[in-house]
Amino acid sequence: MQGGVMDSLNYYYYANTNRLKFITDNVPASGYDGGPDHNIIDIDGQADNNYVYDDIGNLIADKAENITDIKWNVYGKIDEITRTATASVPATDIKYTYDASGNRISQVVTSGGTKHYTWYVRDAQGNMLSTYTADGNDPDLANLQLNQEEKFLYGSSRLGLITVKESVDGGPDNLQFYYDGRTFSLGRGRKQYELTNHLGNVLATISDKKFGVSSGGSSLISYYEPDIVTAQDYYPFGMISREALPNSGVAYKFGFNGKMNDNDVKGGYGLQQDYGMRIYDGRVGRFLSVDPLTHSYPWYTPYQFAGNSPMANIDLDGGEPKPSTDGTQEGQSQSTSQDFYNLRGDYTQTKQETWYWHAVGLRDAKGNLTKADWYSSEGYVNVLSTSLAAKSLGNELGLYNVAAKSLGGNSELNKQELEKFAGSGLNDAASTHFIAAARATANASNNFVSGKIEPSNFNVEDLLGVGALLKEGIALLGGKIASAAGTEARAALFSLNEGYGVFGKSGLRI
Known part of the structure; x- marks a missing residue:
């Protein structure tokens, strides 16, 4: 395996603001091929004024990604994204709706002239329980075929999901269970369990299948190996660095920090993620909108991620950076800190935030x-x-x-x-x-x-x-x-x- 420089980026800002204007890359676009499955897409050099913002700092256009308009609601959430279709990203319009708590509950992607609907069913805490989908342009949604796509598995936190893909037609469930008094059939392989690190990054998913392995030519099983469905690594700010199973044909719904990937917007895996409070681009290491808590953290740029310390902190919802490991006792306290420097690179101060478990x-x-x-x-x-x-x-x-x-x-x-x-x-x-x-x-x-x-x-x-x-x-x-x-x-x-x-x-x- 031969290594080489993939990115050498320079960030340029609008004068006297924290708003990113464009990025240049000293490595030519041909210097990185996107991985074996071409789903790892890095940032290439951009033209001047690539990023456009509204008066309050929300990103409303990204020319390099063919995004021509982003409409935001008064709660700081994206209502609609309008873009020019490309061969790799055929979507032309993406719309979202939210519940009273600000959780996304629906998505409509228009691609090739057809609308693709997704509905998210959540519990009272906002945890995703199931997704339903339908395709078609009939304005009466009752006429579309509704399908249950996924159900999510939880313990004290999310464990994974079950791929269902069953029609919801109002009739009796079309579930078949066979039992002859001695044996029964059970389909495996539809579950995906998450294997995560201390930051919540989904490093791999395994199914509920296992493979028996014999040794020494024996017909007996010596041990079992897992069925690994997906596997990937990340750069510190969240861009995928490597797909261990590039040809699996499966893209897991969640990725960096355990957040949901919005792969319909920019193509590739995890190039845009929904953090709940804000939307994040891990290649750039910045959110698309101003931190709603920026008044409490004036020492940060309002677009920063995890206090600019992604190896130590996570960004739970696009708000404050939090400790990355769980506490052990009720009321346990832990501080996160960040050093700050002036434009000359001189140290100015260290800011701390105290958290309670x-x-x-x-x-x-x-x-x-x-x-x-x-x-x-x-x-x-x-x-x-x-x-x-x-x-x-x-x-x-x-x-x-x-x-x-x-x-x-x-x-x-x-x-x-x-x-x-x-x-x-x-x-x-x-x-x-x-x-x-x-x-x-x-x-x-x-x-x-x-x-x-x-x-x-x-x-x-x-x-x-x-x-x-x-x-x-x-x-x-x-x-x-x-x-x-x-x-x-x-x-x-x-x-x-x-x-x-x-x-x-x-x-x-x-």
Whole structure:
């Protein structure tokens, strides 16, 4: 195998902005052939003014990719992409729709004059459960043949998918199961399980088949080998560097950082990805629109990916860069940092962001479980404040006024959720954020019943970083436990891991 330079890129920007204008490549376009299957497409030299933006910084044209127009909605999501068809990318128009949470729920690709529909079915947390497709130009979608394409497999996170490809015609399922009293037939090979690294990058997928291998000429199976369906490597910012199985004919739906590939837009594998909050191009290492959280991170370019540290951080949804490995304890903290330099290359400062690990799945009023993940301080309070446990703690502390008492609720389920969370081993950070969450939930309910404010508009950021408030919450909690009658169990509930929680053998620590 012979190596060589594939890219030697120079980035040019519009004056006094962070907006990329065009890229030049010192390596000629003929210097890289796109891999054995021609699906690895790098960036080649571009003409001046290749990238065009609207007034607020959203990309609206990419001339090198034959994208003539991108329409954005007021929520920072792409509604429609218009492009000129090519032999490798035949799509001329791509439209998207979203649910109230901003998750993509449909896609319509017009290619060769025919519309190709895809619908995404999601759960309450936005996880993709299944996809359905239909093709045709009839404006009455009821006349099109609907097919279920995929179903997704989950444990605590996504494990893979099952390729279904079954017609949904309203009739009985056309599933055949044979059993003769001794044996039954079972079709394998439709499942794909993800093998990922610490960044969530999908490095390979394997099926539910296995191949027996004998050794020494024996007719007996010595061991089994997996059925590897796809395999690929990535450059640091996400472009695919190598396909280990280029002729498999299978392109997996997810790739770098575990995000969904939008292969219809630019051709090739993973050249554009949906991160939820924004759209990403891994060849350039930039998002297509301004970071909605840019006001909180003024030291970053608003188009950067993962704090420009893709080996250490992931970009969960196009927002802040987060730690790349899971935590081990509720409330565990970890910092991400980034060094910054001026235009002369002189070091100027290091910026840090502190994250908190939420591990315990808590139920909300609808029965949904909170997601295990790293959260900012504000985000940690937000996710805890949705839980029944926070409502129960608010009742324990007497934080609900008379009118709001019914909203707080003090059911047995709420108490069980509180006991589950408090018994999981909370450190100081988890305890103080939990108290802040209980107060946020109670205050929102109290204000709502008084007509002052809608619960959904309550801003918990005012509760963060206020030491007096957190101490007051801990003191209230301590007083409530001390005065609880016949409550050895209740007191034990808040006797968290010694040395790590708010309470130890010596009692309340503030």
